[in-house]
Amino acid sequence: MDMPVQDATRDEAPAGPEALRERGDRLRDAGAWADAAEAYGAYLRLCRDDAAILVQYGHCLKEAGDPRGALVCYREAETLRPEDGDIQLQLGHALKLLGRPAEAMDAYAQALRLDPGNAGARHELLGLVAPGPPAEPRLAEPLLAEPPLAKPPPAAPPAPAPAPQASPAVAAGLAFDASDLLDYVRHNRAPTGIQRVQLNIIREALQGGGADAVQVCAFDPAAGAWRAVPAPLFLELARLSATGTDTADPAWEAVVAAAGEAASGGAVLAFTPGAALINLGTSWWLPGYLARIRQAKARFGLRYVPFLHDCIPLLVPEHCAEGLVGEFARWFAGLCLHADQVLVNSACTGADFRRLQRALLPTLEIPSSIVPLDAAPDAVAPGPLPPRLREGRPFVLFVGTIESRKNHLLVFQAWLSLVRRHGAERVPDLVCVGKQGWLAESALRLQARSAILRAKVHLLHDIPDTGLAALYRGCLFTLYNSFYEGWGLPVTESLAHGKVALVPEHSGLRESGAPGAVFFAPNSEPDLVEQVWRLSADAEHRAALEQRVAAQFRPRRWAEIAAQVLREVAEAGPPLPAPLARLAPPLGTPHRIALLPEGAPLLAMALADAMREGTGWSTLEDWGCWARPGESRLRLPLPPEADGTPLRVYLELQAPAEPVLFRLQAGRETGAPPLARRFEARPGARLVVLFALPAEVAGDLVVSIDPAVAAGAGASRIGVRSLMACRAEDLAARLGYLERQAIASPVD
Template identity: 45%
Template sequence: MEEDLAPDHPEPPTGPPSPDAIRARADALRDARDWAGAEAAYREYLAERPRHWQIHVQLGHTRKEQGDPEGALPHYRHAAMLAPDDPDPVLQAGHVLRFLGRGREAAEALARALALAPGSPDLRHVVALLRHRTEPPPEDPYRAPPPRPTGPPTQLAFDVTDLLDYLRAARTPTGIQRVQMGILGALLASPQRPANVVLVAFDGGTWRWWHVEEAAFRRVLALARIGGREDDPAWRSATAALATADARPDAPIVAGCTLCSLGNAWGVQEYFRGLRRLRATIPIRYVAFVHDCVPLAMPEHCLDLTVRLYARWFAALSLHADGILANSRATIADHARFAAPLGPVAPARLIRLAAEAGASPIAAAQAAEALRTPRPGEDFVLFVATLESRKNHLMVFQAWLSLIRRLGADRVPRLVCVGRPGWRADAALALLEGSPDLKRKVTVQSGVSDLALAGLYGRCLFTVYNSFHEGWGLPVSESLAAGKLAVIPAHSGLLEAGAPGAVFFAPQDQPDLVAKLEMLLTDPAQRAALESRIDRGAARRDWPDAAREVLAALAEPEEPPEAPRLLPLGRHLPMGWRGEGLPSLAMAWAERVRDGLAWWWQEEFGVWMRDGIATLSLPTDQPAGTPMRLVLELRAPPRPLALRLRARGTQPGPWRGLDLQPGETVRCVLQAECGQGGLAVDFDNGDGVPLGDRFHRVVGAGLIGLMLCREDDLAARLGALERAEA
């Protein structure tokens, strides 16, 4: 008799794999980057579960990764239909549309995604980058920008853009940052502060003004004063919390506001275009603090890029600023001198800088003793300045070497230099490195906190400060406020900073510097007598005093002169940034006429438009209805472009088509009647073309230059014709 023997381990039942097993296999193939295999497996899964929207998204990814972004779109769109409340499918479709160069569709898709997830900082950022494609073309006749507000400000908004940029990269502030931090710190901490004060910043990448959280800002100021380590976890956490623009709401700026920049906005990308955009919807005043005009007065001591950026900023300031704050009468005079060729000069108010003691002497001494040099009890002289050619450390080092050789090393104290190495410090550092005598007597330190610096002022014999030109010279005030003599050259703003009792030497006169230093080192009685004459009260103005002066200047604005901020007619206006070292009206207007968001930055040839609608705003004083002629010089992008353009004066003119072929330069003429206050030109670049640069820019036409004149100005028309034939 045969027996049926059951196996000890029965075989698993055969049959088709479960949907979950298919999905697991598809995910594994995806993770292995086998996109074709993953696509087949995801399709097999969706045959069983066709409403699983996340897998439709994954299927779209497989098509995209196989080089078929167009084929990915239907899958993302089907997923969006299945999950209308989830932003991810729409977001994925938007990214693909951007890649395909379909900018307007991408902008609309990403805006829908943001509407579904309004709290997403990443989505807010990417939507802001594409705002130039969602704004409809203007259809109104041209109208001049709204007039500036009059009377006391309804609100004070302090722009901290450049300060945040600095603090993202460094912890210990230099002169301009210390001024901003001192004034704003005192203002925000004051119980008498106005109720209408806000902090704002500008994001040049997204043309967005955003609200800076005051509590986070004050925490960063406090940490910057007490420490110098940039890898400190508390510092990193505080700066990250402060400077996350995309996570913060828009700046709550209201009509009648005075927007004040206490720093230097000359390095902020597209700053004035952002200001014009803000002013187009909200009537505000703009006041800027000019700390010095060094890049214009002493360009040889600045980076070439710094000189060019500063000159362009200074030129544009003449068309945008309603008021100027400055730290010295010398700076006010410098500003007036360089601004005079640009037209009426905005009124300037003097804000004398402060040098408060502030810190506990015990805490400051302890912080200073924690530094590697000077050693406890060691005599030293202090030099606080960035190591750069303008501060002329080389001359001070040479003077120190002369003193060592004249008096002997034992009679010459240590020179402690506090500051970061900067522009063209090589000669000074090379002398220091090559001289054993100097290396024994000179120490260079960076990353010194304000607290430790206060301790160094308290312990030093005296200070030395050298420079070719200064707006003020904060270390001079700090030295005198601490009761320590400052040996400084007699020029520029240093004459005012050092007035309470500095020891002056003839500028760039090394023998005179050596003589003054030798006198202070070898004659303690004379040094003590000079110290006793320091007017410490005049030197030690607390930052709250400076803050009150700022508030008074902003609360009672001087009305600017009736500046005809009008485009010069009949003159060729080059749009390129050729790197001139001095500001000019042409430079100012090349910045001023670009309106809206659809422009890239200026380059040597001119400026590229973006995809979408770019606009020129050309203000004039011609009566409405005056026939005008505009000559435009355009550069074609790397691929063919079907450009449309029109003029808007008393009414929008008809669109005119212009086919641009790669490599060509085209001159065209537009005729229109002047509107109320001027003329506008709109350029419709459609979806643009890839420029092929490292920034992956999509561009429309390039604008090389323009000339606007009255139709009956035959001389200007002839000049434009001759230029075209040249």
């Protein structure tokens, strides 16, 4: 008989907040959820801003059967820690318990955006199931031999999920995918660089071309389709994003809620033949995105046109967030298989793209078009300066996320040197505008520990366009530092306001700063100190440089940039070959069907995703991928050397924790009927299946996987780890593949 949990302090007056918190922890660990919630609630009445205990309070309420109360706690914690991915994960759990799956998916997606390494959010969002324990592989024998099945006609790729009855489809010939922008505004109002680019270009495209010619959409992972975002709604979102920073403003909350409803339940986009989908932001965090791109390309001849802002995670990975490098590498590899055209913001980014793309597909030429982001910001009435700057204190402006890549540490050290050399009164203040980003701790720690920097350096964030205009107008000049940039929008904005920009001479900054910036030697504190001092102390020198800016810089309007984007897409040639038609890996190559972790883009990353066809697949995991009942096929393009020769096809499988009966079919798509066999696997087994295919003239290799083919067979899934096809006489490839499967991996 279970004994009730005893609490020796229940009838005693708590000594204070610490005692209440400890009591809550003790009761929580004992599973006394209601009593623990009561203790945490008493603690929070004394310490309202403890986000960690708010989360624990929510956990206890949830376990006690009150998910609605838990949701309230998590929401309160979210206001205290808006950048905490774990809180978003807990929000998703509570929303899922309350039967609100669309909102739960939004929360899980936000958790992944904030913390790309959040495995819990990834598993929830993508519906992952942990694999069974790996076992030693064995060569599988047929359980029941069957005659070859009649060859079915080639299967068309499954269409996107149909629109709900209440939301008729909307035809689209050209659409802007604003998925990540709409995700960003759920928790932010003031846009940063990429969001600012998307807002301005899409706004001007809508106003210039009209809703009949241009559509805005968002990808809905639950439906596997793009949903239309009404043009008036997007235009209002763009307008409000520039007028304030208050995310609790009722007008802002209403437009964000309406955009969220459109993105998750609006009309499904039906692409017209030859339509173009332009993605100005990111998509690597969206589950199933490229699979739906492939289907739309096959069904509608869709042209997929991403905008590549930079290749920073591949060029300076040490300055990127954990998890981002691998995510970006897989996305870039997928881009090379799927893009029909790439838009880039500078010749520097274009050169980086061509070099990296040709390393993957040396014989493929993906057209790229340079769309410089040399636009003046929208004219707005400047607002007031921050209080500390209203007394006429001279200052230098640095606009950019406070993160490792922007190297604020070098700038702060330079300011220390300036003050110690010239005195605080002769050195201007430094105003840094931007959110805190990745690996900013060293710079922030230096600023917090130095009395000089606390007095001279002001850290601001969530500044509206009106406030930013006032800062540009009031500064002596601007400074923009970075280890690498694709363009550098704050440099353009500085020049557009007539202010000199001081920037390091490298990467895309050479192009954004060409019309009038002053360059310093990258990562050189002495050169930076010298240039800052001369620009600060020599008013005549600064005025001469400002005259040069006025004479040389001719910014474009965002309407002109939007028009160039539409023109470049309209004038591009026909779609490139289908994704799998762009490559034919040599025979004898093992192909892992898994989420590959490498930090450099590899074709194997893109192939692991692109080989999978049908709706029966789960998402890729580190170990492999589950195939479920339904359409689960692997398609492998074969090189010319495969024609007219017998093949051996090996498939490495993983059984779940239950026994499973499954059927496999393998053959070349345009050849003889496929070979079909049934197999049985014991719980947790790893096994290798062999198919001997006769000589055929042409056609891709297609392997169909159907788990639980008989009633009561047990599990209804089978894991797939790898695939290999080789010539029948290639004994080295056959033996090598089997040896790799037989030798246990210490980190499988």
